[in-house]
Amino acid sequence: MLSYTEENYLKALLKLSFQNEDKPEAGTNEMAAYLGVKPATATDMLKKLKEKELVTYKKYGKILLTESGRKSGIAILRKHRLWETFLYEKLDFSWDEVHEVAEQLEHIQSAKLVDKLEEFLNFPEFDPHGDPIPKANGEMPELAKSLLSELQVGELCRVAAVKDTSTLFLQYLEKLSITIGSQLRVIDVVPFDGSLSIQIETEEPRSVSMKFAESLFVQRI
Structure with a gap:
């Protein structure tokens, strides 16, 4: 099982890969800046993710999610965006409030709960901010560019x-x-x-x- 911090790093790497479609990779400094941590802190965590075969990474080189790492990152992102949608549509949270709460809820491990949540929400394609919600198989609707x-x-x-x-x-x-x-x-x-x-x-x-x-x-x- 991954720690909350490890999950946050995988989600961040996935988001950075979306931003850099031509080269779905990130540098250590870019990763650290995105997460608001020191480069040395990011390096230590990347070493752990590499040991678990979730990223490929060399010192001073680029970071790339492995297939397993990408799958884990998408699962976390799916939970996050489904929870944001639930909070916004069903509990009347404003769209500037949902992110912080979803950051906590995304670490719930029950796959059945997430599938039930998606069904309860009638299989939404986009979250309150217009970001695409991954399906259980990892597919995502295309975002307007x-x-x-x-x-x-x-x-x-x-x-x-x-x-x-x-x-x-x-x-x-x-x-x-x-x-x-x-x-x-x-x-x-x-x-x-x-x-x-x-x-x-x-x-x-x-x-x-x-x-x-x-x-x-x-x-x-």
Whole structure:
């Protein structure tokens, strides 16, 4: 059985591999920064994961999940995103609250409980932030990959997922009444700094920063 920390490392490596699709690997410093630990701490844990044949890793080299490590990472991610969905849909947690609680619940080991949870939720494909939920066999729905910042003036879209899931950004989206599925139209783009004027549903246009536009995945309509 894996420790909570080992599971957290596998999940983090899996997420980093999603970000680096062309090269599904990570460096020790990148891994440490992602988890908020010192490189030496990350190195010690990677050695343990290598001994368990969950990663391939050489000193100063890249880290890559083995097939077994990837399978374990996907199982943890599946639990996390199902629990987030449960908390959001059934217990009325806000989408900026679910992550921290799901971090605790994802370490429950009962596979039957997870399968029952998925069935209870009617087999959701995406969590409250729009992230794809792995199926029991490891397959995942495809995530929209267009960013709001890539749209041209006049284009219409729907919010598909949140790239930045920080509490501050999620709370800002709530303040703007933006959630998954919200309809946005690009009204104008400022050449100087890339900031955008957008219309949210039928509200009056408002200005958002380039950083904001680079933090939302959308689907063109």
